[in-house]
Structures are given as structure tokens and as C-alpha cells.
Amino acid sequence: MFIAFREEVESVLADALRSCGYPTDDLGIERPPEGVDAVLASSVAYRLAGEAGAPPPQVAGKLADAVDLSDATYVGGVTQQGAYVNFTPGDAYFEGALDTGPDAGRLDPTGDSVVVEHTSANPTGPVHVGRARNPIIGDAVANLLAYAGNDVERHYYVNDAGRQMALFTWAYEQFDESDLPEPERDRAEYDFVRYYRRGNEFLDGETEAATPEAVEAAEAEIDAILQGLEAGDEATHERVSDTDDVVARLQERSEAVYEADAWQLDLPSFEKNLVFLRSDGTSLYTTRDLAHHEWKFDSYDRAVTVLGEDHKLQAGQLREALDLLGNDTDQLRTVIYSYVNLPEGKMSTRAGTGIDLDDLLDEAIDRAREEVETRLDDRTRDELDGDDIERIAKQVGIGAVRYDIVAKQPTKAITFEWERALDFEAQSAPYVQYVHARCCGILDEAGEVSEEATVAALTEPEERDLLRSIARFPGVIDEAATELEPHRVATFTREFAETFNAFYRECPVLSAEDPEVREARIALVAAARHTVANALDVLGVAAPESM
């Protein structure tokens, strides 16, 4: 509804500007502050004041008069308030919101195919919280693009060809399991990471056996393994097997230089040369990634990659090299996130400091379970059995962690604190999930949602506010998808929950005396439920029917 409303506003405002003889290049459309009774407003009068030779409020008044709403469906009215031209919704706008169903927030198909790559990492160990933003943001970005009407594919590119894997392979053969600590969990990556850490300790000379000669021998062996991986690389990786082709094309570029036996690229925007072929003839990650991205460009309309800020330079070099190779790099967008730190310092897989994501999730589920159990006595509705408690604990615990991470702007650094991430009150997943459960509770008792329900029966300000929030959801999806900023959806869920709670407080649904009002409120709760369920779905947070 919001998008159609916005298009109508753009159209009628442009017409009004033309009829007054003003330029239409900047419509100045924005969202008015809280308390203003309009869905959208225009501040264009400020910019026209000089040209019109009249103060902004006068220009705004003239424009408001010139707006012709006779063909408008969703825009119900236009008023001048100070220097602003305000557009208020009509009945069709509210009716559309009340009709919101299971496809809430899903936009019309764009026809674009998009590949979202995230969490690409070396399989050398478990994911710690420092890196946890990658899968969580990546998943939300992919969901967001799918809701925005794109045909989305998700890729998790496991790189098992680089030096870290060669080091790991060497360490795995070199060290005896009996000399290693017990794995922290019964899973492969916890088993493997012990070798990886021990290997790094050895190479750093931190163990007794690590004499300079031994380290040198180890390095030689790792190099030999790397050569072997490189040879096997082409056979096993169809998608990056065009690396040779990329190397050949790069060598023909005038930016290519051959220095110190290695092929390098002198990129104009970067100080340092980018080596794309080692002196021993093996390729580098970035070279293989170039071939991988050309494959993406051939196979999809657009590509999105979610990367930590430590990869930012490499992402820039990749983009410029792709450009040199003749690709349209507008197809590629990169979402960069900052690392998560602990109050006591940095996290590192290699050093073994930090909190594993698995541990955090377990702790979250444990705390959620306690929370559910202490609230059991307060329940007035259905009884819960052990399975229900476990399900709710998982939905709430994992939801709280994901929400805590996805709700923040990725570019900002986060200091991770247990208490904050697992606070189940206020600006958190459970707060929003609770709204969903409440809706389900009401609908459960209400039975069928009537087709006859009409917004004419919804006259309370809290009812109208809720309708506006429901109507706005597709607009939020549109803007968040355009900017690749899923945290905007999280912000929306918070505001939405507050709006719903205000409605819940002021407007009894099941006990409403007027049957038409009761019917309409039930339909409103159903629309709200679909909205909050899908908003949580975008964020990758479960929407429990009871909790």
C-alpha cells in the first residue's frame, strides 16, 4: 500500500509543480515526524522560495491547492502545514492495510536473479562471536532481497585451497592427537581447530620442538602441500577453473607488471601492487575469486557479498581488477561489517580467545528456558509440556542473539556483552515475538476472520496508527533492500510492537461490544500478525505462536 501511495504522491506532486511552472527534478518527499497526520510530506517549498519570490509557507499553500487528487486511489487528502505539503491517506489505503495477508511485505517480482555470498571461510575451526555477524547479516540480506521480489540464491563458499588449509593439512599429519587438548565439542571443526592452533604455535616458535631448522622444514612442506592443492584445485572446482584464463587476460593488460618473478597488477586506485600469480606459478585467493565473480556475473543479474571489514581492501582491489577485465562492476555490491569485540579484548580463532557462537547460543537457550519456566505460573492460557518449553527456549534464545546482532548497523563496531545480548525485555527479539504470540492467542479464541470486516468500524486513533504501521511495511522492505540494510527492518519491528501494544491496551478485541467493531478488530489483529511474522522472518527470527 505504501509503495502505491508513494508513487501517487510523486505523480500528483510533479503535476502540481508543472502546473505552477516549477522544476520537478527534486520532489523533496520525506516521512513526517511523529504526531503529524500524514504518511508522506514534501519540503520542496523551501527550495522554490527563491525562484517563486515568496516565503516557503506561501509556496506550500499554492502547491497544496494545485494538487489534483481526482484520479488518486490511496491518497485521501493534501494539506499545507508551515512550509510542508502533507499527504494523508484515504479509505482505500486503510482497507488495503486491513487486507494484509500471509504475503505481507512481499513486493512484486523484479525478474532479477541475485546471488548472496556470505560466511565464506576456511574450515579451520568453529565460528566465534567475532565472525557471527557474517552468517546472521548474510542470511537477513538474502531474505530481504527475496522479499523485495528477487530470485535469490545463497552461497557459502568453502575455500579449501589456500595456505591456511595447507598449514592445517601439515599440522594434521604432524601432531599426534594424544598431545592435543580434548575438543570442546563433539564436532569436526572443534576436532580440527586443535591441530590448526598447535600448527600456528609451532610456526611461531612457541613450542620446544620448534627450532629454526624445524620451522623452516615445516614451511617447505606446507609449500609442497600448497602446490598439491593447487594442482587438485582445477579438477575439483569447476567454477574457479577459469583461473588460468583470468591470469592470461590479466597478463595482457598494460597494468600488469612482472616483478621479482611474480605477476602483479598496478591498480591505479591502490598504492600496493596486487600479486595475481606467485613466483612458483600458483594462484592466490584473489585470482581465484576473480574467476569466481566472473562466473557469478555470467550466471546472475546481481551479486552481493557479505565481508568483514578486514577484507575491505581486498574487496576494493577485486572490484577494480574485475573492471579491468571488462566486467560491469555495478552488478556487485559488498556489505561490510565491523568485528565484534569482547570487553577484555579481541577474538581470534587462531589464538583460541573469544566466545564460540555455539557456546553463546547454548547459553541463550538455557537462559530462555529458565525464563519460560519462571513464567509458567503466570500463564492464563494453554498448558505447556516439555517439548513446548524446549521449542520456545530455542526460538527465544536464538532469536535474541540473532536480533541483537542484526538490529545494529553493520559498519559500527560492537562490544559484545552477555547481559545485553540475552536481555529478554524491551528492544529485543522476545519483545517482538511476544506481540506475535499475543496476536495468535487472540486469533485462536476469535475463530474465523470475517471477510466482511471494514475499516469504517475502526475509528480509534490506536486502530488507525496500527493500520498505518501495517501499510508501511512494504515500504520498509523496499528501502532496506535497496540499501542492503536489514537493521531497518529490526527498527520497524520495534516501532511496530509499540504501536500494537498501544492498540492492545486501548482497544479490547474479543470483548468489543459492537459486533462490527469486534469483527474489524479481529481482522486488524490478523493483519498485524502477518506483518510481524514476516518482518521477523526477514530477520531470521522465529515467530512463536505461544511463549
Place this chain on the structure above:
RNA sequence: GAGCCCGUAGCUCAGUGGACAGAGUACUUGGUUCCGGACCAAGAGGUCACGGGUUCAAAUCCCGUCGGGCUCGCCA
């Protein structure tokens, strides 16, 4: 040292040219015979890091300073 990112209430964060800078948390006070109190209402809390500039209008854009982070490898 150079490049990039960040700095908003005690704390955690929204807001990134336009209507009085907003939430939560913590603190103070109040609310449930009534659809689920994981809720709600009220109060208090701000040199938007600092200093210049552009603009009718700057937390938002530009320049500089300070503080923090990331990067600068024939690693990924």
C-alpha cells in the same frame, strides 16, 4: 606513517540535509477483578567528540584536530 570506518543521554543503540534529536536500559513514581504483565504510563537525563566552513536549513555535507577500530603479505 598512509588509506578506509566509527564517535549521538551514565550504558546499548536508532536517526545521515528539513517540522521540537528519539528508543531501550539503569534511576524515581504509578498501573493488572478485564483478549497473555516477556506489558504499559509519567518524571528526570544531550556542548549530537572538538574547532572551522557550505546552506534558507547541518547530528547528517566539506576541511582540520582529538579518540577508537580495520587494513597496508607471493595469507585468506
